[in-house]
Amino acid sequence: MLKIDKLHAAVDGKAILNGLDLEVKDGEVHAIMGPNGSGKSTLAQVLAGRDTFEVTAGSVDWDGTDLLALPAEERARAGLFLAFQYPVEIPGVSNAYFLKAAVNAVRRHRGLSEYDAMDFLSRVKAEMKAVGMREEFLYRSVNEGFSGGEKKRNEVLQMALLEPKLAVLDETDSGLDIDALKVVAEGVNRLRSPERSMIVITHYQRLLDYIVPDRVHVLSKGRIVRSGGRELALELEQHGYGWIESGAGAAQAAGAAGG
Amino acid sequence: MNTIDTWVARQRERAATLPGAALPWLTGRRRNAIDSFAAAGWPTSRLEAWRHTSLAFLDQQPLAAPEDAPHPATTLAALRADFDDGGHWLVFVDGHFEPALSVRPPLPAGITVSALSEALARRPEAVEAAFGSAAGDDAAVASPYALNLALCSDGAFVHLSPGTALEQPLHLVFIGATGAADSHLRNLIVAEANAEASIVEHHLGGGNTLATVVTRVQAAQDARISHVKLQQQDEQSIHLANIEAEQARGSHFATHSLSFGARLARNDIRTRFDGEGCETLFNGLYHVDGRRHVDHHTLIDHARPLGTSREHYRGLVDGNARGVFAGRIIVAQDAQRTDAVQRCDNLLLSKMAEADARPELEIYADDVKCAHGATVGQIDDSALFYLRTRGVDETHARQLLTYAFAAEVIERIAQDALRRHARAALLSRLPGGALLEELL
Numbered sequence: 001m002l003k004i005d006k007l008h009a010a011v012d013g014k015a016i017l018n019g020l021d022l023e024v025k026d027g028e029v030h031a032i033m034g035p036n037g038s039g040k041s042t043l044a045q046v047l048a049g050r051d052t053f054e055v056t057a058g059s060v061d062w063d064g065t066d067l068l069a070l071p072a073e074e075r076a077r078a079g080l081f082l083a084f085q086y087p088v089e090i091p092g093v094s095n096a097y098f099l100k101a102a103v104n105a106v107r108r109h110r111g112l113s114e115y116d117a118m119d120f121l122s123r124v125k126a127e128m129k130a131v132g133m134r135e136e137f138l139y140r141s142v143n144e145g146f147s148g149g150e151k152k153r154n155e156v157l158q159m160a161l162l163e164p165k166l167a168v169l170d171e172t173d174s175g176l177d178i179d180a181l182k183v184v185a186e187g188v189n190r191l192r193s194p195e196r197s198m199i200v201i202t203h204y205q206r207l208l209d210y211i212v213p214d215r216v217h218v219l220s221k222g223r224i225v226r227s228g229g230r231e232l233a234l235e236l237e238q239h240g241y242g243w244i245e246s247g248a249g250a251a252q253a254a255g256a257a258g259g
Numbered sequence: 260m261n262t263i264d265t266w267v268a269r270q271r272e273r274a275a276t277l278p279g280a281a282l283p284w285l286t287g288r289r290r291n292a293i294d295s296f297a298a299a300g301w302p303t304s305r306l307e308a309w310r311h312t313s314l315a316f317l318d319q320q321p322l323a324a325p326e327d328a329p330h331p332a333t334t335l336a337a338l339r340a341d342f343d344d345g346g347h348w349l350v351f352v353d354g355h356f357e358p359a360l361s362v363r364p365p366l367p368a369g370i371t372v373s374a375l376s377e378a379l380a381r382r383p384e385a386v387e388a389a390f391g392s393a394a395g396d397d398a399a400v401a402s403p404y405a406l407n408l409a410l411c412s413d414g415a416f417v418h419l420s421p422g423t424a425l426e427q428p429l430h431l432v433f434i435g436a437t438g439a440a441d442s443h444l445r446n447l448i449v450a451e452a453n454a455e456a457s458i459v460e461h462h463l464g465g466g467n468t469l470a471t472v473v474t475r476v477q478a479a480q481d482a483r484i485s486h487v488k489l490q491q492q493d494e495q496s497i498h499l500a501n502i503e504a505e506q507a508r509g510s511h512f513a514t515h516s517l518s519f520g521a522r523l524a525r526n527d528i529r530t531r532f533d534g535e536g537c538e539t540l541f542n543g544l545y546h547v548d549g550r551r552h553v554d555h556h557t558l559i560d561h562a563r564p565l566g567t568s569r570e571h572y573r574g575l576v577d578g579n580a581r582g583v584f585a586g587r588i589i590v591a592q593d594a595q596r597t598d599a600v601q602r603c604d605n606l607l608l609s610k611m612a613e614a615d616a617r618p619e620l621e622i623y624a625d626d627v628k629c630a631h632g633a634t635v636g637q638i639d640d641s642a643l644f645y646l647r648t649r650g651v652d653e654t655h656a657r658q659l660l661t662y663a664f665a666a667e668v669i670e671r672i673a674q675d676a677l678r679r680h681a682r683a684a685l686l687s688r689l690p691g692g693a694l695l696e697e698l699l
């Protein structure tokens with residue numbers, strides 16, 4: 001469903017993605033791992049449509065649509081969801097308002113009726129319960145004063161409500177203790193389905209103990225240098241990223257890809 | 260034309276019909292005030308306090324009562340529909356008290372709520388102490404308020420005996436209709452020890468007119484006064500307002516200025532802490548578009564120790580409009596353990612919009628906690644992107660963030676009905692307001 005072909009992207013004239021290829025089929029969960037600065041978050045932001053990043057070459061095909069031609073909001077309505085590494089605080093906008101505006105924008109696009117206040121509340125309360133969020137978070141400003149874990153739960157809540165076809169989770173594990181990580185991972189796992197693909201971006205393999213990926217890719221200097229199954233994440237855990245960056249891992253990767 | 264001489268002549272003409280014309284202390288103060296105004300003229304940009312808001316154009320400015328305006332009763336009914344509080348409503352049309360439109364339920368003993376004209380007739384000695392004079396002010400800087408004193412034709416007089424409380428907010432409604440090209444109102448609020456009241460000024464209508472309003476608040480020991488001024492005059496009118504408070508030990512004064520209407524609106528707002536442990540909140544929101552202009556000048560004088568002040572102003576500046584803020588906080592040498600925060604933040608909604616924000620702290624004490632800051636900026640890109648990634652289109656996302664920025668000021672208004680009313684007034688001004696309202 002998603003095919004990224006030789007994607008190059010830059011910010012302020014500095015190249016960050018350098019010919020990235022990736023193919024994600026319906027229902028698959030792909031993990032993208034890599035050291036800091038390898039381009040993981042840039043990939044997430046480019047997919048979501050942040051225009052501070054300039055795509056200088058390459059293409060992204062999404063079920064026959066040129067993803068890069070769509071503005072961010074249209075990508076979202078068509079079913080792309082980005083769980084932010086650093087969810088943005090929006091003082092003065094209540095979480096309830098925000099969630100309702102988002103859900104109804106997406107539902108309108110899909111030809112579904114908009115929720116009225118009652119239906120929306122019962123739906124959102126059920127989903128909040130599932131990710132362990134107290135109801136008071138509905139009436140607080142979006143992410144304002146939320147702890148790291150609360151922000152991430154709020155992201156998973158939005159994902160559950162928006163029912164995306166493709167979810168990109170950008171370091172959803174960062175800043176979480178083990179209990180919060182489990183809750184978030186359970187939330188994600190509940191959403192796994194044959195129609196929904198996921199790209200899970202993470203620095204540590206820890207998250208992949210709970211969200212078990214179909215494929216693991218290693219990103220280095222803006223390119224995928226190695227791909228494999230789950231065991232690749234464990235190898236990285238053992239050897240560290242230096243193993244890839246020193247060239248040995250990358251060489252093996254080339255071999256693996258060839259074989 | 261309205262030269263200074265015209266104003267002097269006008270004052271002479273009206274003097275005999277102004278309320279309290281038979282009171283020597285008042286006629287004397289009025290005469291001094293018009294002399295002071297005549298000598299100073301309208302403030303111009305040569306004065307630091309009026310640098311961005313010269314009133315020199317008023318010399319050339321023909322003013323005229325609108326030929327057509329909604330009936331004041333209609334304007335009032337629309338306003339009152341938002342409130343269901345059984346409180347007092349004093350209504351003034353074109354500068355004069357309208358008993359027929361006013362609503363005056365019985366009051367607890369010890370509380371007076373009346374028109375200034377009534378109070379001057381019944382108990383002038385009480386008014387005298389609260390009335391104020393043009394003396395002592397910097398004549399050049401305060402000349403519009405000297406004109407107010409010289410010409411004021413009415414206003415509200417509120418007196419709260421010790422320990423009394425007005426249960427419901429007192430609404431003062433000032434409507435500019437077809438009867439006058441200029442109106443000058445003076446409100447006097449006297450709260451004795453431990454008294455408590457909430458007072459709301461609504462300024463509506465006006466056309467190509469000049470309205471001056473002076474509101475004076477005296478809060479005795481431990482008194483609590485909340486004041487809201489909601490200015491929604493016609494977009495051709497000129498609104499000049501002075502809010503002045505004196506606070507005794509332990510008193511609490513909050514003043515909210517919501518400035519939405521008028522072609523030019525100037526608000527001079529100040530308080531002085533005359534005793535220990537005073538608290539004050541200055542809270543304000545302005546929205547200007549087109550070629551309109553709004554200016555807030557504030558002064559919080561921490562003259563005594565242990566005072567707390569919070570000052571938050573926000574501006575939405577669109578079109579070719581201009582928003583000005585200058586806030587000054589003085590902490591006297593004796594005012595140890597003062598806690599003061601002052602902020603002014605502006606959102607520019609167009610390329611040609613302009614905002615000037617100047618915070619100023621003068622601290623002479625050494626054991627104080629003071630913070631200030633001012634910003635002029637655009638909508639936060641990362642918040643905009645976040646909303647867009649959730650399917651909200653860019654236009655709506657901008658409207659939502661604009662509203663949210665402004666709504667933080669409104670959320671500081673404690674009374675529910677008033678807060679809802681202010682929110683609706685804001686939404687009715689913003690593009691996309693109807694859509695936002697539906698979702699709130």
